[in-house]
Amino acid sequence: MTIRRSPAGETQPAGRLADFLKQVAGGEASPPSGQCNACCFDLNVELDAAEAKRLDHFVQDGKSILSRDENGACTYLDSRGMCSIYEDRPKSCRAFDCRSTRFTLIDMVASAISPAYDKAVAQWTYAEPEDDEELRVWRVMAEARKSYLESIPRQGATTDMSAHVVAAGVLSKTIERLPGRLGRELRKQAKKTMDRS
Numbered sequence: 001m002t003i004r005r006s007p008a009g010e011t012q013p014a015g016r017l018a019d020f021l022k023q024v025a026g027g028e029a030s031p032p033s034g035q036c037n038a039c040c041f042d043l044n045v046e047l048d049a050a051e052a053k054r055l056d057h058f059v060q061d062g063k064s065i066l067s068r069d070e071n072g073a074c075t076y077l078d079s080r081g082m083c084s085i086y087e088d089r090p091k092s093c094r095a096f097d098c099r100s101t102r103f104t105l106i107d108m109v110a111s112a113i114s115p116a117y118d119k120a121v122a123q124w125t126y127a128e129p130e131d132d133e134e135l136r137v138w139r140v141m142a143e144a145r146k147s148y149l150e151s152i153p154r155q156g157a158t159t160d161m162s163a164h165v166v167a168a169g170v171l172s173k174t175i176e177r178l179p180g181r182l183g184r185e186l187r188k189q190a191k192k193t194m195d196r197s
């Protein structure tokens with residue numbers, strides 16, 4: 001049986017960067033993707049030890065990777081193309097929000113995960129900044145992105161670092177650096193989220 005790929009629509013609003021950062025800091029970033037299952041194909045979903053005990057997987061370079069069928073579909077997709085273990089899906093699936101690569105523009109430099117995934121990501125349209133505060137958030141993120149990308153060779157991680165891991169690093173640096181009330185709020189929220197996990 002071939003599982004149906006259900007990409008998102010033509011374009012989808014990704015919202016505002018400041019709101020997205022609030023969701024990231026609160027550990028609640030989750031794309032309003034409806035029926036889209038593009039990230040359930042082709043991507044390597046890494047499992048921790050407990051997840052590897054309960055979920056079908058294969059081992060690659062010492063890492064436990066969620067099983068996929070011959071078409072690249074996660075073996076936990078059901079016949080309708082929906083996640084059959086949604087309530088118990090791995091942490092990587094819970095934390096994954098493809099808007100992060102779009103917001104940080106990492107999709108422009110580190111794309112090519114798979115054509116279907118890239119297409120799904122390209123459909124996100126983010127809201128343009130409306131005032132000085134929003135412009136500042138974008139500027140801080142652009143600086144964080146530049147310094148994070150420059151730091152990658154020094155960390156010795158280039159080719160194997162996936163786009164969304166880089167994007168998560170950029171977002172976390174943005175939260176670290178953002179001045180003013182919003183920056184303080186985000187760091188407080190991020191600390192709470194960290195303490196909870």
Ligand code: SF4
Pocket residue numbers: 039040041045066074075076077082083084085086089090093
């Ligand atoms: S476990 Fe569920 S959410 Fe994760 S890749 Fe598989 S089908 Fe998608």
